[in-house]
Structures are given as structure tokens and as C-alpha cells.
Amino acid sequence: MNPLISVIVPVFKVEEFLSRCIDSIRNQTYQNIEIILVDDGSPDQCPAICDMYAQMDSRIQVIHKRNGGLSDARNAGIEKAKGDYLCFVDSDDYIQSTMIEHMVSEAQKNNVKMVIANLKTVDEKGYRVFESENSPIHKGLFTAEELLPKLYQKLGWYYIVAWNKLYHRSLFNKIRFPIGKIHEDEYIVVQIMWKAREIVCIDSEEYIYVYQRKGSIMNSRQVQSQCDWLEAIYQRFEFCKREVSLSTFTAETRAVYFRELKNLFLKPGLSGKSTAEQRKKAKKQYAFMDGKTKTEWVNWLLFLISPKLENQIVQNIRKMRG
Structure with missing residues (x-):
């Protein structure tokens, strides 16, 4: 079985990072993907960059919309997605070439609807922010009851954020990100985990998160x-x-x-x-x-x-x- 994976990328004022992000998704070892770039009314060169990549790669489709914020962009991507599974990547971050392959493999092997990958947190120059041994994500199959208390432990946000995960599309039936909220992931993470019931965690660092980029939402x-x-x-x-x-x-x-x-x-x-x-x-x-x-x-x-x-x-x- 080779399920289609929809990779949703909200795009807004990230022209210096966008190509790195898109290239990391295009170069995945797992190829049966569609890449949905959601231009959230970005005022810079991001719309043109998105359109350029869509001409280069038939797996890429672009949504141009009025600015509505991160949640609205993700929701637009969910509505457009045709994949059996969904994956979110923020446009100033990037992913390892094996991320989707590893997550799909674990989802199928364990017959689960949600997979969480470990992440590497770096600053804008690429230097590691947190030591890898401090990560709260450990390899294994867990119930939602086992994982939920970890949301409140040190570095619990590794479990909360939307973007280091693979979701079966059914998990988003009747669930969307709240519009206009900063902690949009916090609103839905428990519902999603509870709906999944069992979750596989991968301890390899598959997602590269650029920590608190200057001017980012988390800094304002x-x-x-x-x-x-x-x-x-x-x-x-x-x-x-x-x-x-x-x-x-x-x-x-x-x-x-x-x-x-x-x-x-x-x-x-x-x-x-x-x-x-x-x-x-x-x-x-x-x-x-x-x-x-x-x-x-x-x-x-x-x-x-x-x-x-x-x-x-x-x-x-x-x-x-x-």
C-alpha cells in the first residue's frame, strides 16, 4: 500500500526561507505526495515563488487567498487535500528527506492514525538550541492516556505543535484550527490525540524547527x-x-x-x-x-x-x- 500524503504548507512573508522548505519536501524519499502551498496573502515574493515551484513539479498546487492567519491557511489546505494522510510543515522550517517515509512506515506497521516524529530545534544560523537527549519524544507505541500528561512536562510543546506529525485525514473530520488564535495547536491537540487512541512516536530527528525566528508570531x-x-x-x-x-x-x-x-x-x-x-x-x-x-x-x-x-x-x- 502506497497512500497519498498531503503536505500542507502555510506561506506568509518567508521569501528567504521558502525555497529551502519546499525543496526539503520535494526531495522526500517517499514520492507519493501532493504539496499544497497556501499563500496567505503574502505581500512579498512568496506568491511568485509558489507559482514557480508549481510549474516545476506537478505534485505542487498553490492556493492564493486573502490573509486570514495561520489557522485559516492550514484549514484551506485541509479542505483542498486529497491524501489519505495529512502532514503540516511551516514554511520557515524544513524536514529531513526520510521524514514522510518513516512516518508512513510506522503508521502502516502499527495500524495507527497518528505518528509523531522527533525534531531538531535550531536557531536561524542552524545551530542546535536544545540538546537531543533532552527531547521528551521516545520511540514506541503509546495510548492517548499515556501521552497527554506529557503536554505539561518539560518541552511538552514537542507533542503539541501541529507540524512534526502524520495524521490520518479522518482525524480532522469536524475538527479545524481556530481562526485568529496564536496557540492554535493547543486548542485541538487533545481532541486529535484522543480520536487517534494509539500513537506511534519516532525518536529520530525528522523535523527541523527554526526556533523563534525574529518577527515570528511566537515573538510578538x-x-x-x-x-x-x-x-x-x-x-x-x-x-x-x-x-x-x-x-x-x-x-x-x-x-x-x-x-x-x-x-x-x-x-x-x-x-x-x-x-x-x-x-x-x-x-x-x-x-x-x-x-x-x-x-x-x-x-x-x-x-x-x-x-x-x-x-x-x-x-x-x-x-x-x-
């Missing part, structure tokens, strides 16, 4: 980023509490939300720029999270009195306990 709009993340965590909590076997993960999700809620109120870069309406919404979401322990209720009540007071009391207690 800090307050919106924090608020979107909080909303994503809240929606994750609401999804998980409907699944009995995810009760432990629900408790972890609530704890992470409260930690990040405090950051919104206490971190100078966030507290000084966030609006009263944003802070009110975040507090309301946490108030609606049920299942709080007695300790969580005490911390929450102290927080309502004063976030700084709650934080100081917690810090003092930790010091007393050594």
Missing part, C-alpha cells in the same frame, strides 16, 4: 498569546471532563490554568498590558472549572482578594517546608 503579541493559551487550556478542560478516564489529566489541566492565570496578573510584561476585560474573562473561566480541591479553593479565594497576597503566602509556605 505576548498578552494575546497568554490569553489565547488560557482559553485553549479551558476548552481542553471542558473536553477532558467529559471523559472519565481523563480525570487525572483534568486535574493537571486545572492546575496549569491557575498557574498561567497568576502569570497574567503578576508578570510585569503581561499584567501591565492586559486589559481589565481580558483578566475578567480569565478569572471567570477558572471559576467555572469544577472539581477543585480544598487547597485549590483556598488559593482561589486568596487570589480573589489579591493575586500578590496569594502568591506571597504560597511562596512563604514553600520556604517553610524547605
Whole structure:
């Protein structure tokens, strides 16, 4: 069996990186692919570069659309895709020549609908950012229940991001990336993993991620980023509490939300720029999270009195306990 793989590449203001990205996909050892370049209204030479590559390679098709953001571009690619599996590659990143071959092989061998590949994180000059032995991704077949807690561990974003993965197209039935959100991957990762049920992880570094490129989304709009993340965590909590076997993960999700809620109120870069309406919404979401322990209720009540007071009391207690 030689399934068709749809590789979706959102494109916006990346003209100096785009050829490297496209070439890495074209040169895959696995050849039965279609490459969907989604020009998200890019104002530079990216549209022309996309069209040039489409003339060079019949497997490439280009979507030119008005700028709608990363989620909108990915969604447009999903709608256009004809493949049995989907794969996302960000246009300022690139992939190893064996990535798709290895992921397809593991998907077929283990009869799973989702495969996660390890990644190599580099800066703009190509130097490694994180040591490979620190990667949280280890080779094996895992259930969704086993992998979900890893989202909150060190470098948990390796599991969250959309682009180092192979997805059976059925996983995106009725699921799309939320429009206009910065942490778009955070909103859907739990639903996708839960739908997949079993997931294969590959420990070889197949995806090359260029870490926090200057001017990238991850380097801007800090307050919106924090608020979107909080909303994503809240929606994750609401999804998980409907699944009995995810009760432990629900408790972890609530704890992470409260930690990040405090950051919104206490971190100078966030507290000084966030609006009263944003802070009110975040507090309301946490108030609606049920299942709080007695300790969580005490911390929450102290927080309502004063976030700084709650934080100081917690810090003092930790010091007393050594």
C-alpha cells in the first residue's frame, strides 16, 4: 500500500526561507505526495515563488487567498487535500528527506492514525538550541492516556505543535484550527490525540524547527498569546471532563490554568498590558472549572482578594517546608 500524503504548507512573508522548505519536501524519499502551498496573502515574493515551484513539479498546487492567519491557511489546505494522510510543515522550517517515509512506515506497521516524529530545534544560523537527549519524544507505541500528561512536562510543546506529525485525514473530520488564535495547536491537540487512541512516536530527528525566528508570531503579541493559551487550556478542560478516564489529566489541566492565570496578573510584561476585560474573562473561566480541591479553593479565594497576597503566602509556605 502506497497512500497519498498531503503536505500542507502555510506561506506568509518567508521569501528567504521558502525555497529551502519546499525543496526539503520535494526531495522526500517517499514520492507519493501532493504539496499544497497556501499563500496567505503574502505581500512579498512568496506568491511568485509558489507559482514557480508549481510549474516545476506537478505534485505542487498553490492556493492564493486573502490573509486570514495561520489557522485559516492550514484549514484551506485541509479542505483542498486529497491524501489519505495529512502532514503540516511551516514554511520557515524544513524536514529531513526520510521524514514522510518513516512516518508512513510506522503508521502502516502499527495500524495507527497518528505518528509523531522527533525534531531538531535550531536557531536561524542552524545551530542546535536544545540538546537531543533532552527531547521528551521516545520511540514506541503509546495510548492517548499515556501521552497527554506529557503536554505539561518539560518541552511538552514537542507533542503539541501541529507540524512534526502524520495524521490520518479522518482525524480532522469536524475538527479545524481556530481562526485568529496564536496557540492554535493547543486548542485541538487533545481532541486529535484522543480520536487517534494509539500513537506511534519516532525518536529520530525528522523535523527541523527554526526556533523563534525574529518577527515570528511566537515573538510578538505576548498578552494575546497568554490569553489565547488560557482559553485553549479551558476548552481542553471542558473536553477532558467529559471523559472519565481523563480525570487525572483534568486535574493537571486545572492546575496549569491557575498557574498561567497568576502569570497574567503578576508578570510585569503581561499584567501591565492586559486589559481589565481580558483578566475578567480569565478569572471567570477558572471559576467555572469544577472539581477543585480544598487547597485549590483556598488559593482561589486568596487570589480573589489579591493575586500578590496569594502568591506571597504560597511562596512563604514553600520556604517553610524547605
